[in-house]
Amino acid sequence: MLSNLGNILLFGSIFITLSIIYFAYQNLKEKNILIGKNLVYLSFFQITFIIASFLLLIFAFVFSDFSLLAVYQNSHTAKPIFYKIAGVWGNHEGSLLLWVNIMVIFSFLFFLFNYKLKKSYSLYTLLIQNILILGFLVFLISNSNPFFKILPIPSEGLGLNPILQDPALAIHPPLLYLGFVGSSIYFSAAMAAILSNSNGKNFASSIKIWVLISWSFQSLGIIVGSIWAYYELGWGGFWFWDPVENASLIPWFCMTALAHSVLVLEKRNYLYNWVLILSIITFISSVTGTFLVRSGILNSVHTFANDPARGMYILIFLSLMIFFSFIIFFKRKINDNFYLEPISKETFILGNNWFMMFYLATVFIGTIYPIFTQVLYDTKISVGPPFYNSVIAPIIIPFLIMMAIGPKIRWIKQKYNDYKSLIFILILSCVINFLIFTFLKSYNLLSNLIIISSLFLIIHSLKDFIINSKTKSYYNLPSFLSHTGFGILMLFIILNHNYSREYDLNIKVGEAKKIDNIEIKFENLKIEKRDNYNVIIGNFNILDLKKNYQKNLNPEIRIYDNPQTLTFESAIKTNLKQDLYLTMSNIDGSDFYNVKFQIKPFMLWIWFAAFLTASGALLRTFLKK
Amino acid sequence: MKNKFIIIFFYIFFIEPSAAEVNNLESKIFKNLRCIVCQGQSIAESNSDFAQTVKIVVRDKIDQGDNEKEIYEFLAEKYGEWIIYKPKFNYINSLLWFSPYIVLVFGGLLIFKYLRREKH
Amino acid sequence: MKISFLKIISISLVAFALLVFFLALNTDKRYSTEKIVGKSVDNFEIIFLNNDEVFKKQDLSNDKFHLLNIWASWCLPCKKEHSILMALKKENNLKIIGINFKDKKLNANNFLRELGNPYDFSLSDKDGTKTILFGVYGIPESILIDKKHKIISKFIGPLDVNDYEDILQLVNEK
Numbered sequence: 001m002l003s004n005l006g007n008i009l010l011f012g013s014i015f016i017t018l019s020i021i022y023f024a025y026q027n028l029k030e031k032n033i034l035i036g037k038n039l040v041y042l043s044f045f046q047i048t049f050i051i052a053s054f055l056l057l058i059f060a061f062v063f064s065d066f067s068l069l070a071v072y073q074n075s076h077t078a079k080p081i082f083y084k085i086a087g088v089w090g091n092h093e094g095s096l097l098l099w100v101n102i103m104v105i106f107s108f109l110f111f112l113f114n115y116k117l118k119k120s121y122s123l124y125t126l127l128i129q130n131i132l133i134l135g136f137l138v139f140l141i142s143n144s145n146p147f148f149k150i151l152p153i154p155s156e157g158l159g160l161n162p163i164l165q166d167p168a169l170a171i172h173p174p175l176l177y178l179g180f181v182g183s184s185i186y187f188s189a190a191m192a193a194i195l196s197n198s199n200g201k202n203f204a205s206s207i208k209i210w211v212l213i214s215w216s217f218q219s220l221g222i223i224v225g226s227i228w229a230y231y232e233l234g235w236g237g238f239w240f241w242d243p244v245e246n247a248s249l250i251p252w253f254c255m256t257a258l259a260h261s262v263l264v265l266e267k268r269n270y271l272y273n274w275v276l277i278l279s280i281i282t283f284i285s286s287v288t289g290t291f292l293v294r295s296g297i298l299n300s301v302h303t304f305a306n307d308p309a310r311g312m313y314i315l316i317f318l319s320l321m322i323f324f325s326f327i328i329f330f331k332r333k334i335n336d337n338f339y340l341e342p343i344s345k346e347t348f349i350l351g352n353n354w355f356m357m358f359y360l361a362t363v364f365i366g367t368i369y370p371i372f373t374q375v376l377y378d379t380k381i382s383v384g385p386p387f388y389n390s391v392i393a394p395i396i397i398p399f400l401i402m403m404a405i406g407p408k409i410r411w412i413k414q415k416y417n418d419y420k421s422l423i424f425i426l427i428l429s430c431v432i433n434f435l436i437f438t439f440l441k442s443y444n445l446l447s448n449l450i451i452i453s454s455l456f457l458i459i460h461s462l463k464d465f466i467i468n469s470k471t472k473s474y475y476n477l478p479s480f481l482s483h484t485g486f487g488i489l490m491l492f493i494i495l496n497h498n499y500s501r502e503y504d505l506n507i508k509v510g511e512a513k514k515i516d517n518i519e520i521k522f523e524n525l526k527i528e529k530r531d532n533y534n535v536i537i538g539n540f541n542i543l544d545l546k547k548n549y550q551k552n553l554n555p556e557i558r559i560y561d562n563p564q565t566l567t568f569e570s571a572i573k574t575n576l577k578q579d580l581y582l583t584m585s586n587i588d589g590s591d592f593y594n595v596k597f598q599i600k601p602f603m604l605w606i607w608f609a610a611f612l613t614a615s616g617a618l619l620r621t622f623l624k625k
Numbered sequence: 626m627k628n629k630f631i632i633i634f635f636y637i638f639f640i641e642p643s644a645a646e647v648n649n650l651e652s653k654i655f656k657n658l659r660c661i662v663c664q665g666q667s668i669a670e671s672n673s674d675f676a677q678t679v680k681i682v683v684r685d686k687i688d689q690g691d692n693e694k695e696i697y698e699f700l701a702e703k704y705g706e707w708i709i710y711k712p713k714f715n716y717i718n719s720l721l722w723f724s725p726y727i728v729l730v731f732g733g734l735l736i737f738k739y740l741r742r743e744k745h
Numbered sequence: 746m747k748i749s750f751l752k753i754i755s756i757s758l759v760a761f762a763l764l765v766f767f768l769a770l771n772t773d774k775r776y777s778t779e780k781i782v783g784k785s786v787d788n789f790e791i792i793f794l795n796n797d798e799v800f801k802k803q804d805l806s807n808d809k810f811h812l813l814n815i816w817a818s819w820c821l822p823c824k825k826e827h828s829i830l831m832a833l834k835k836e837n838n839l840k841i842i843g844i845n846f847k848d849k850k851l852n853a854n855n856f857l858r859e860l861g862n863p864y865d866f867s868l869s870d871k872d873g874t875k876t877i878l879f880g881v882y883g884i885p886e887s888i889l890i891d892k893k894h895k896i897i898s899k900f901i902g903p904l905d906v907n908d909y910e911d912i913l914q915l916v917n918e919k
Contacts, residue, residue, distance in 0.1 A: 678872065
């Protein structure tokens with residue numbers, strides 16, 4: 001019943017999408033200046049149908065309708081309702097439906113907001129976006145249908161992987177999808193701008209807000225994902241340069257570059273070609289990332305169920321998309337003739353794009369290189385954190401410095417003569433860096449330089465902001481928040497990286513071990529029964545003999561029934577200065593437990609700085625000029 | 626005045642390396658090894674049986690006086706390059722190491738092309 | 746002119762990447778340590794299961810093949826392959842060396858008493874560090890070594906009838 005209704009809604013959506021494509025095309029050929037009313041109605045129907053199908057799937061998950069394969073495989077009656085809903089997008093089929101939903105919603109809103117713009121531009125955007133929607137709808141129905149039936153109807157579901165039953169992970173996919181699926185709209189708009197011969201400035205101002213929105217959500221999605229990894233995986237880290245993480249980072253680099261260069265196009269009508277290229281590759285890189293993740297050609301922490309047919313479909317779709325966007329782009333006559341003054345905002349923004357493309361290239365090549373060596377040389381290699389750290393970290397230094405100076409530089413041309421304050425801030429940063437290192441006692445040249453440059457960025461932004469606020473011009477507030485936030489983020493990541501301490505020991509109940517000046521005592525073990533799992537709770541007492549503090553930590557080993565899984569929950573004590581992080585795991589065939597105790601400084605500051613960075617763009621979205 | 630600054634600068638940059646660096650060798654190696662029976666974890670992060678064993682072997686090798694490179698070579702010979710997170714620089718991996726910098730240089734040249742030169 | 750040069754480069758790079766992706770979809774991505782095959786056995790010293798003597802590389806015979814079998818009493822698939830090992834025991838040209846892996850001596854001996862002992866030499870690797878030399882990461886694994894002490898084949902997971910045939914064939918060649 002539910003399955004039939006869902007299928008009707010999906011087929012209905014396909015039909016409506018096809019009609020939109022047809023009528024948009026017809027409407028384009030007509031001389032009439034106005035956009036046909038029928039397209040507005042159709043768009044409205046489309047969004048209604050697609051949202052209804054999504055709500056229907058949520059309904060099926062909430063009421064555990066196991067006649068649907070997707071519900072059977074990913075849900076369970078005993079699951080809390082929150083995770084029943086989160087289960088909707090915790091699997092391939094449901095997440096693809098969410099994907100299509102976001103494409104449709106963005107299409108609808110963009111159409112609504114830009115209804116009054118040049119007709120051919122709006123219509124081409126609608127047309128292209130709906131071709132993309134059609135592609136994903138066909139994929140959804142032909143090979144990943146969330147409304148697929150099973151007979152006979154099982155009485156109980158298989159359950160959701162407990163490691164995914166976490167509030168952060170429940171909201172992580174929707175946020176991330178709003179980011180990189182949202183980028184489809186400026187892909188379509190870029191194509192439309194070329195096809196309709198639109199003016200660069202108009203194009204820029206119509207996509208600007210969408211770039212900011214998708215950037216904000218992409219950033220939030222990445223942050224929430226990292227928070228999940230930190231709390232749930234129990235490895236003590238928050239970023240592992242895992243292929244799936246990289247797949248979300250690559251579009252983020254594109255969006256960051258775009259969010260800056262679109263300003264140049266809007267203000268100065270320069271860089272039209274470049275902005276078009278960035279708009280196009282943002283969505284292309286999103287789909288490439290999806291291909292890498294869903295086809296299973298990479299090894300990764302978060303693999304979806306793999307199916308070569310799925311990989312093939314996405315890859316063909318991707319190839320066609322690239323092929324046509326190349327043709328359309330190269331057909332356009334290049335008439336970007338301009339020169340930039342070396343010291344101007346334009347140049348600094350190009351500098352930002354330059355670094356972004358470097359980071360993007362590094363992460364992209366690092367992610368796909370193992371595939372190349374596998375196919376071409378039959379050698380399996382790993383490209384992991386040490387590679388990315390060693391390539392990217394040194395190039396962060398000039399980037400931070402530029403980021404500090406850039407916002408203050410004026411458009412077109414400026415004579416820069418503020419060297420005095422520049423040197424003063426640099427020296428101040430060095431002194432603070434010196435204090436940090438004498439206080440914490442450890443040394444590394446690269447870290448020093450990064451700390452100095454991030455301090456430089458923070459102090460410089462603060463100074464600029466204070467000067468600006470005297471004139472009461474708060475328009476720079478968003479970029480101030482983002483830039484300062486990023487500086488703080490880099491500062492604390494490096495400090496955290498350098499001053500994390502880690503102790504690995506095997507210990508029995510009742511035992512105490514002393515390492516350095518820290519005593520770890522394994523007080524006792526408790527076994528409890530909870531809602532949908534059993535749990536072993538360890539009770540540890542941490543005593544710092546030097547600083548004289550004492551903390552109690554209670555890590556858990558959870559034994560879930562459906563599906564049967566063991567998970568290891570870390571015990572974390574957070575304060576402003578540091579996190580104490582402890583995980584335990586049983587060692588087979590002995591009374592010993594393997595305990596990993598970590599001291600991770602400034603974790604709270606890292607999260608705070610990351611949110612601060614993301615908040616800038618959100619604020620800009622709502623702030624009027 | 627200027628000289629003082631230079632002295633301060635050098636002092637800030639070249640504070641003597643602490644002994645911590647030496648102890649870090651062990652954890653640096655652990656972080657650079659993939660736990661091949663786990664999902665995307667390094668030997669340092671994993672508490673699997675395999676990781677525990679590799680840790681013992683690496684510690685033994687360090688005690689025997691093997692250097693970082695020798696340990697990687699030993700493990701790569703047994704388990705393939707797959708076990709090492711930072712691919713070594715060789716013919717096959719040369720593009721991996723070079724191409725980011727090619728992009729960097731190329732991008733820099735491209736921007737330079739668009740800068741207005743001084744008028745003569 | 747320069748633009749078309751850029752065009753060609755970017756198009757061919759993208760086409761190449763897509764082609765590799767297509768090829769990658771159909772390649773086997775499973776991990777194995779078969780790279781070790783073809784290499785000579787490293788020097789090793791492993792103690793016996795039931796006494797403190799040491800078995801070294803030099804103790805390998807020069808006119809027989811050897812099958813290194815890594816097993817444990819707690820490992821279920823090891824039980825499954827045991828009959829194959831018992832059958833291989835009859836093979837004159839082959840000596841079987843069992844390396845007991847991260848196991849308790851008592852359990853290991855009980856296991857052999859119950860199911861029979863296929864091993865010409867029973868060795869023990871209590872902490873798993875010795876078998877790293879053979880690229881072992883999960884048991885059971887078996888390694889076939891020729892008369893010149895070169896590794897000629899590696900079997901990951903329990904031996905089955907096909908593996909049995911393969912081993913016989915390899916051992917009786919020439």
